[in-house]
Amino acid sequence: MNNVVIEVRNVSKSYSVLSTSSLAIKDIxxxxxxxxxxxxxxxxxxxxxxxxxxxxxxxxxxxxSGKSTIINLIMGALKSDxxxxxxxxxxMKLETGVGFDNEMNAKQNVMLNSSLxxxxxxxxxxxxxEIIEFAELEEYEGLPIxxxxxxxxxxxxxxxxxxxxxxxxxxxxxxxxGGDARFKVKSDKVFEERIxxxxxxxxxxxxxSIIEQHCDRVLWLxxxxxxxxxxxxxVIEAYKDYRR
Amino acid sequence: xxxxxxxxxxxxxxxxxxxxxILTLARYDYTKRYHGSxxxxxxxxxxPIFQLTVYYFIFTGVFGARExxxxxxxxxxxxxxxxxxxxxxxxxxxxxxxxxxxxxxxxNPVDFFISNVLTAFAGFGLALIIYVVASxxxxxxxxxQVVYMPLLLFTIFILCLGVSLILAVLNIYFQDIEQIxxxxxxxxxxxxxxxxxxxxxxxxxxxxxxxxxxxxxISNIRNVMLYSASPDWNDYVYSTLYAIALLIIGLALxxxxxxxxxxxx
Numbered sequence: 001m002n003n004v005v006i007e008v009r010n011v012s013k014s015y016s017v018l019s020t021s022s023l024a025i026k027d028i029x030x031x032x033x034x035x036x037x038x039x040x041x042x043x044x045x046x047x048x049x050x051x052x053x054x055x056x057x058x059x060x061x062x063x064x065s066g067k068s069t070i071i072n073l074i075m076g077a078l079k080s081d082x083x084x085x086x087x088x089x090x091x092m093k094l095e096t097g098v099g100f101d102n103e104m105n106a107k108q109n110v111m112l113n114s115s116l117x118x119x120x121x122x123x124x125x126x127x128x129x130e131i132i133e134f135a136e137l138e139e140y141e142g143l144p145i146x147x148x149x150x151x152x153x154x155x156x157x158x159x160x161x162x163x164x165x166x167x168x169x170x171x172x173x174x175x176x177x178g179g180d181a182r183f184k185v186k187s188d189k190v191f192e193e194r195i196x197x198x199x200x201x202x203x204x205x206x207x208x209s210i211i212e213q214h215c216d217r218v219l220w221l222x223x224x225x226x227x228x229x230x231x232x233x234x235v236i237e238a239y240k241d242y243r244r
Numbered sequence: 245x246x247x248x249x250x251x252x253x254x255x256x257x258x259x260x261x262x263x264x265x266i267l268t269l270a271r272y273d274y275t276k277r278y279h280g281s282x283x284x285x286x287x288x289x290x291x292p293i294f295q296l297t298v299y300y301f302i303f304t305g306v307f308g309a310r311e312x313x314x315x316x317x318x319x320x321x322x323x324x325x326x327x328x329x330x331x332x333x334x335x336x337x338x339x340x341x342x343x344x345x346x347x348x349x350x351x352n353p354v355d356f357f358i359s360n361v362l363t364a365f366a367g368f369g370l371a372l373i374i375y376v377v378a379s380x381x382x383x384x385x386x387x388x389q390v391v392y393m394p395l396l397l398f399t400i401f402i403l404c405l406g407v408s409l410i411l412a413v414l415n416i417y418f419q420d421i422e423q424i425x426x427x428x429x430x431x432x433x434x435x436x437x438x439x440x441x442x443x444x445x446x447x448x449x450x451x452x453x454x455x456x457x458x459x460x461x462i463s464n465i466r467n468v469m470l471y472s473a474s475p476d477w478n479d480y481v482y483s484t485l486y487a488i489a490l491l492i493i494g495l496a497l498x499x500x501x502x503x504x505x506x507x508x509x
Binding site: 015072075076077078079087090091092093094095099100101103104108111112113115116117118120121 | 261
């Protein structure tokens with residue numbers, strides 16, 4: 001395959017953490033130099049990989065291995081210290097608990113997200129109906145999102161990603177959109193039709209079964225470096241051995 | 245990587261779908277401001293009417309101001325200052341309040357600040373309509389010089405955006421910046437000629453002309469909206485260059501520090 005939509009080249013990222021969360025002006029005068037010491041935490045070292053159009057890439061690794069950091073770098077919500085990342089296409093990330101303004105209702109949130117995703121207003125209106133019906137939230141339409149349950153919010157986020165048509169979807173420990181068994185069947189179906197067949201997908205998950213079921217290749221990160229990148233069966237087997 | 249090229253932000257901002265996105269954000273901000281209150285967006289109309297009525301009775305009825313249409317002089321000065329004050333005060337919380345979007349959708353962060361300023365301009369627009377109606381009722385006439393108003397609004401817009409970006413960056417590193425800014429803004433309001441003609445301030449303290457660009461801006465707004473005169477072009481060029489310089493500094497600082505801000509969200 002030649003059509004690369006995400007290219008990560010020799011990327012390194014560290015976080016410089018200040019001993020205090022934010023400085024008050026008085027600290028500059030009253031506290032010593034040590035108060036401002038920074039600690040460096042290496043999150044990624046020299047990571048390289050490519051994702052092709054319509055490919056499904058899984059990312060696995062233990063906590064702190066750099067999975068979310070690489071996702072945020074691809075999103076453009078972080079900047080790498082070294083290396084480069086290039087992306088082609090509209091990206092949307094799904095992560096439990098983020099993506100919506102809790103004070104606004106479903107329509108206001110969906111319309112805002114649609115606009116930022118580049119959908120014209122008329123199209124966004126049409127999509128909103130599909131989204132709200134798919135998420136089965138018609139009777140909660142006027143309520144601020146904060147009054148919806150966690151599962152309802154997940155359904156709304158999942159439905160938004162299905163119908164807003166991003167080119168690349170990043171799932172960070174988010175899968176299926178929640179809901180009961182009946183909703184799961186429905187969401188699996190639409191996921192199959194709308195995402196698996198014609199979208200690029202990166203799934204970050206601790207669930208190896210989800211990764212194995214949906215991904216073409218798997219990237220195993222360990223302590224911020226690429227441990228292995230190959231077909232799911234090989235990487236998952238090696239990862240299971242490593243964890244034993 | 246699709247990192248924003250901030251030096252071209254302003255030019256690009258007013259092209260096609262991006263403008264639509266910015267306007268959607270501004271509409272969302274404006275709606276959210278009055279969200280949950282009983283009268284909703286009617287407050288946006290009631291507030292300036294109430295302000296103008298209070299000024300009229302206090303300055304004309306109680307203090308017996310000798311200057312003609314003194315309530316209008318103050319109202320015009322105050323609503324102009326409020327655009328700056330509102331947009332800059334809110335700018336410090338812009339990134340935090342939009343974290344839910346930044347974390348899930350690729351978006352140009354400068355758009356949040358542009359929409360924040362536009363939201364303040366929307367309030368200004370309503371207040372200006374109230375001003376025009378009130379001034380016509382009070383017998384003020386308008387001349388062709390009103391056509392200069394967009395030029396003056398452009399300067400205010402650039403100034404608001406530049407200072408907003410600078411404050412947003414300072415707010416990353418110093419938690420006291422809100423307190424400091426409230427004092428700076430108070431100094432700014434009392435020295436920008438909101439409550440009197442700018443000449444009085446310049447006579448009393450000449451360097452003020454160069455310290456506070458709002459002295460020139462408010463004076464010029466009154467020229468075209470109240471005195472049927474053209475702007476003072478020296479003042480206009482000076483305040484616009486001042487605003488552009490601050491915008492360049494703001495964009496440069498923001499470009500250098502934006503990702504650090506995101507790491508702290």
